[in-house]
Amino acid sequence: MTSDPTLADLTERVAARRDRPAYGHDALITCDRLVRVFTADGVEVQALQGLDLLVREGELMALVGASGSGKSTLMNILAGLDTPTAGAARVAGRDLLTMSARDRLAYRREVVGFVWQQTSRNLLPYLTSAQNVALPMQLSGRPGGRSRSARRARAERALELLEMLEVADCRDRRPDEMSGGQQQRVAIAVALAGDPAVLLADEPTGELDSHTGEQIFAAFRTANERLGTTVVIVTHDQAVANEVSRTVAIRDGRTSTEVLRRSEVDAATGDEKVVAREYAMLDRAGRLQLPAEYTTALGMRDRVALELEPDHIAVRPDDSGREDR
Amino acid sequence: MTERPSGRPRTAASRVTVPWVRTRLRTAPGAAAALALLVAVTAFLAAALPPALDRYDEEGMRRALEAAGPTRTSVQIQVSDADMYLSDGPWEDLLSQEAVAGPFAKLLALPGRALPLDEDQSSAGVRTTRAMKAPDAYLSQPDGVAPVFHLVAQGGVAEHSRLTQGRLPKAPEDPGPGAGSLEADSLEAAVTTETAKKLNIRVGSVVHFPRAEGDPLAVRVTGLVAPREPDGAYWSALPELGRPHRMVTQGPVPSQYWAGALLLAPDAGPALLATPGAPARYWTLAPDLSALHGRDLEALTSAVASLEGGPLLERITTTVSPNLDVSTDLDDVLGGYKGLWSAIGPLVAVAAFGTGTVAAVVLCMAGGLAAARRRAELTLLRARGASLRGLAGRLLAETVVVAVPAAALGLLAARLAVGTGRPAQSAVAAGAVALVAALALPLRAVAAHRAVGVHTGREDVVRARPSKRRLVAEVTLLAVAAGAVLTLRTRGTSADGDPTGDELVSLAPVLVAVIAALVLVRLYPLPLRGLARPARRMRGVVGPLSLARAGRAGGSTVLPLLALLTALTTAAFGGSVLTGVTDARERAAVFAVGADARVFDLTEAAKGVEERVRRAPGVDDVTPVKVSYSALAGNQRVSLAGVEPDAYAALSSRLDDGAFDADTLKADGEDTVPALGSPALAERFGDDPFPVILEDGDSFTARVVAVRTWTPAxxxxxxxxxxxxxxxxGLEPPTGLLVIGDPPDAAALRKAAGDDAQVQLRSDVVAATVESPLQTGAERVYAAAVAAGAAYAALALLLTLLRAAPERAALLARLRTMGLTRAQGRRLLILESLPQAVLAAVGGALTAWAAIRLLAPGIDLTTVAVSTGAPAAGRALLRADQLSLLVPALAVVALTVGVAAAQAWWSGRRGAVRELRAGDAR
Known part of the structure; x- marks a missing residue:
């Protein structure tokens, strides 16, 4: 920070800022200071309080958080079922704040697919699995949708999806003739039917036992790997972190921490092992959320002392109090 | 993964693509069948109304025309004297058969379709226009007055009668042109058998008519004929043609004499110039009653008017002769009928509008119920990318496939069952039903799923804050309804002339119900909110819980409440109308009879009748009266009754009209006799005494001590x-007996009264007051409409309860896991449903009362109750009938409680596993 910049300096600085890529330019999902306020009985509840999130294309990630942390709100916003109060949200180049009803419909048809927690609510009870999978393609009413070839194409795709998710044997069964795990995998197939860029899943394993839950995660991985679909899973289950490569935790309407999992080859032994590392999120204003257990452990309150070191920043408890008092 | 052996792509394609309508119908056949049934029944009712109206309209008109008789309904065209005087040709030619038959054919064709004519019963001929006295002594002369005759040369006597004796008459030989047939001294004639019998005429009898100059004209009766249709227009359009009439001379002493007709040969017209009877040609056009329809009333009236003094008359005069009279009472008959129709029309319209509204609401509610039940499914569809139009289209296809055939079936059934009148209106009504039924679900779904979203908010009454847009819409509707009611109130309800009724008047009950429904739905949560807090401190668990639940019941209750209120109002209105009609008839009958039965015209000789009548079965009490109809009070003729004061006072008070205190009437031997008088007499004499003279010379001085407008005797x-x-x-012997009984035995009374006395029963009079099929038809349509309205209201109630049924079942199941007993569950459901039921019941009773108060001044039940011409019993006004107000209201409460209890019982029997399944968030 130099004082007395010349005009040339300023011009240069502005040009540099302009040429800098915009926030989230390379991401599929961009949430920038997203705010959502609910008003009920005259009481305002801030479900999202300036949430920042970037998801790159092809990621398989999970959003975790306690009940009421705002993760479902975020999910609904991303699904196009809710509009944020303020901030910016873009998915696959579409601005979620300014979409018209028509855009929203196209968005639901082409960009996102979703899976809800309740297995029974993802599927129409009176249609077979194959029909359920074909339905979104039918509903989107693409040109030539009624022709024989289009119908055959839809059927082919539906069966392919079912096969990929290993529920092809259920194609002529109705939801009530299937187990919960099968229903949920069919639901994933339904969500994938429109060939969406993003697959959103809200507590997809909430009603399932852990073993079946693992199968479901396997299905998500399959979709992610074979179709390249970006998958965002919302859950309250911290154990999910073991199943996905990136886990973002939401607390009080903001993203707080992030766990990245990657496999590393141990230089010493040559063994491959999976390393999970927890990070704190740093937002664009430079704000940082410290995990509660860290702050309580050191009795940090109100303010902390920061020191910039060559390769890190040290955060220490406030020590100015003694002199002040 | 098991591979299916079948060839995959082809069959799979057909199995994978969803045939929406077929799949839906197969998935929910019950719902589709229920909708089909509802639509079919509603379409049946809607389509049945126009032909039913048409039928009784038609029957009513035909009966009115038949009751009026051919004398009044046929059109008489007669050439006047001037025709004769102004002509220069030989008069005989003017009366010849050709001069009659020629115009006849043209006249028959003239009115065309507007006034269809019965050619067979129409007649034409030449007749004397003045009746002529026949002083022959052998003819029947009841009071010594000679009978009078018309000579009629009417065409077609041979075809319309059967010769019973002798031969048909012949016209006199034509003496040649110009030769005076005036000189003809004898003519031949036939008479009908009835005329012959009453007037003592036989074949061969000669009737003489004195003439101003020369010998009397002798008419020899050559044969007797029996009319084939004595009541048809041919024989009865001219009064005396078929049967002789008893006439009464004018003057101080009325005497009776006969008037009859002698039937001459059809070509004997010119010979009538020899009579002093002023012969003239005439044509009688009889309308074809079977081709007249009530719906053609307007055209018919204008055709008759045109015939009597319009373009048609002009054409008749050019066809026949410039000098002629056209006369008919058909317009009066039609006018009377129209008056009755316009009095009854609004009443029927009230019922039709009310029931129609309730039915429409029920159809909308059925759609709403379906939309609510399928909300999750529709939300999913929307979320998966269904466009609003696509969603509506799919739902519309579903409902159309069901509703249109069902409505067509209902229409067909209605046409088969009720009749074929007014096909266009029937089709429109059934089509409207199909339209409402088909559109209700899609529109409801579109409104609910316009925004795709997750509905998580609480949707109940107490906390619900309806949107501002809805508030504005409701206030607008409220303002419009209130304005309409205000207009109605200030303008009055008497709609003159329009037989279909004033739509505003007919809609009044619905409007009042709309206002009440909107206001009540807004006000209703207030007491619930107020009660919810103190109720929490109650000790029991069921009371506060049910109160809280009642407060949280589903948000939109305006529609069912509107249905209930409208149905209750229509039912109560109808009940009040029917009660009012019955009361008016009873009243009219009491006015006519004065007691349960009356024996009158007792003669001096009929002693002991009173005792015999007293002993007749069913007779409780007999009050003898002595009546004189031509007593003189002052110099005014009055009816006077001598009575036994105590008995008569008791009778009067029992009939709750004309009651008086017996003591005031008792004559205690003073000079002035106290009397009960009519208002006119009281006004004339005031308190002054006045002389009374009776027919038998008895006289006394009387003074009016009490005034009544009516008295039984x-x-x-x-x-x-x-x-x-x-x-x-004294009272011996009485001239009349007023009989009180429960009810008196008619046959026994007649026997006890003897042959000379007349007996009149109130029940007979009541039965006789209902004359026109229009009245009975209106009553029947009203009763049917009220019944249908009640059924729809019950259905609306059931639909409301059904809508919340799964939610209540889940609640009961959950509470039962917490230890709620069955009895508590039952109490909970009943208490929970009570506030709404009581609201509907009280609101309904209030609405009905208000509607009746509003409409009463304009509705005159007298016309419906008693036909024109029945004794005037004062105007029968519409009053709110308590029974009609309370019974439907209580039925609503009973039904609600019954359904709640039934559901509690049913869900108590069933397992609760399904309701407790996790994830089925209800």
Whole structure:
């Protein structure tokens, strides 16, 4: 920070800022200071309080958080079922704040697919699995949708999806003739039917036992790997972190921490092992959320002392109090 | 993964693509069948109304025309004297058969379709226009007055009668042109058998008619004919043609004499110039009653008017002769019928509008119920990318496939069952039903799923804050309804002339119900909110819980409440109308009879009748009266009744009209006799005494001590009632007996009264007041409409309860896991449903009362109750009938409680596993 910049300096600085890529330019999902306020009985509840999130294309990630942390709100916003109060949200180049009803419909048809927690609510009870999978393609009413070839194409795709998710044997069964795990995998197939860029899943394993839950995660991985679909899973289950490569935790309407999992080859032994590392999120204003257990452990309150070191920043408890008092 | 052996792509394609309508119908056949049934029944009712109206309209008109008789309904065209005087040709030619038959054919064709004519019963001929006295002594002369005859040369006598004796008459030989047939001294004639019998005429009898100059004209009766249709227009359009009439001379002493007709040969017209009877050609056009329809009333009326003094008359005069009279009472008959129709029309319209509204609401509610039940499914569809139009289209296809055939079936059934009148209106009504039924679900779904979203908010009454847009819409509707009601109130309800009724008047009950429904739905949560807090401190668990639940019941209750209120109002209105009609008939009958039965015209000889009548079965009490219809009070003619004061006072008070205190009437031997008088007499004489002279010479001085508008013995004319002991002969023998009984046995009464006395029963009079099929038809349509309205209201109630049924079942299941007993569950459901039921019941009763108060001034039940011409019993006004108000209201409460109890019982029997399944968030 130099004082007395010349005009040339300023011009240069502005040009540099302009040429800098915009926030989230390379991401599929961009949430920038997203705010959502609910008003009920005259009481305002801030479900999202300036949430920042970037998801790159092809990621398989999970959003975790306690009940009421705002993760479902975020999910609904991303699904196009809710509009944020303020901030910016873009998915696959579409601005979620300014979409018209028509855009929203196209968005639901082409960009996102979703899976809800309740297995029974993802599927129409009176249609077979194959029909359920074909339905979104039918509903989107693409040109030539009624022709024989289009119908055959839809059927082919539906069966392919079912096969990929290993529920092809259920194609002529109705939801009530299937187990919960099968229903949920069919639901994933339904969500994938429109060939969406993003697959959103809200507590997809909430009603399932852990073993079946693992199968479901396997299905998500399959979709992610074979179709390249970006998958965002919302859950309250911290154990999910073991199943996905990136886990973002939401607390009080903001993203707080992030766990990245990657496999590393141990230089010493040559063994491959999976390393999970927890990070704190740093937002664009430079704000940082410290995990509660860290702050309580050191009795940090109100303010902390920061020191910039060559390769890190040290955060220490406030020590100015003694002199002040 | 098991591979299926079948060839995959082809069959799979057909199995994978969803045939929406077929799949839906197969998935929910019950719902589709229920909708089909509802639509079919509603379409049936809607389509049945127009032909039903048409049928009784038609029957009513035909009956009115038949009752009026051919004398009044046929059109008489007669050439006037001037025709004869102004002509220069030979008069005979003017009366020849050709001069009659030629115009006849043209006249028959003239009115065309507007006034269809019955050619067979129409007649034409030449007749004497003045009746001529026949002083022959052998003819029947009841009071010594010679009978009079018309000579009629009417065409077609041979075809319309059967010769029973002798031969048909022949016209006199034509003496040649110009030769005076005036000189003809004898003519031949036939008479009908009835005329012959009454007037003592036989074949071969000669009837003489004196002429101003020369010998009397002798008419020889050559044969007797029996009319084939004595009541048809051919024989009865001219009064005396078929049967002789008893006439009464004018003057101080009325005497009776006969008037009859002698039937000449059809070509004997010119010979009538020899009579002093002023012969003239005439044509009688009889309308074809079977081709007249009530719906053609307007055209018919204008055709008749045109015939009597319009373009048609002009054409008749050019066809026949410039000098002629056209006369008919058909317009009066039609006018009377139209008056009845316009009095009854609004009443029927009230019922039709009310029931129609309730039915429409029920159809909308059925759609709403379906939309609510399928909300999750529709939300999923929307979320998966269904466009609003696509969603509506799919739902519309579903409902259309069900509703249209069902409505067509209902229409067909209605046409088969009720009749074929007014096909266009029937089709429109059934089509409207199909339209409402088909559109209700898609529109409801579109409104609910316009925004795709997750509905998580609480949707109940107490906390619900309806949107501002809805508030504005409701206030607008409220303002419009209130304005309409205000207009109605200030303008009055008497809609003149329009037989279909004033739509605003007919809609009044619905409007009042709309206002009440909107206001009540807004006000209703307030007491619930107020009660919810203190109720929490109650000790029991069921009370506060049910109160809280009642407060949280589903948000939109305006529609069912509107249905209930409208149905209750229509039912109560209908009940009040029917009660009012019955009351009016009873009243009219009481006015006519004065007691349960009356024996009158008792003669001196009929002693002991009173005792015999007293002993007749069913007779409780007999009050003898002595009536004189031509007593003189001052110099005014009045009806006077001598009575036994105590008995008569008791009778009067029992009939709750004309009651008086017996003591005031008792004559205690003073000079002035106290009398009960009619208002006119009281006004004339005031408190002054006045002389009364009876027919038998008895006289006394009377003074009016009490004024009544009506008295049982004499009715409502100018009357005096005095103590019988003041009469010279006392009450012995009485001229009439007023009988109270429950009810008196008619046959026994007649037997006891003897042959000479007449007996009139109130029940007979009541039965006789209902004359026109229009009245009975209106009553029947009203009763049917009220029944249908009640059924729809019950259905609306059931639909409301059904909508919340799964939620209640889940609640009961959950509470039962917490230890709620069955009895508590039952109490909970009943208590929970009570506030709404009571709201509907109280609101319904209030609405009905208000609607009746609003409409009463304009609705005159007298026309519906008693036909025109029945004794005037005062105007029968519409009053709120308590029974009609309370019974439907209580039925609503009973039904609600019954359904709640039934559901509690049913869900108590069933397992609760399904309701407790996790994830089925209800």
């Amino acid at each position: 004499l009715g409502a004319d100018d009357f005096l009632v005095v103590d019988g002991s003041a009469l010279r002969a």
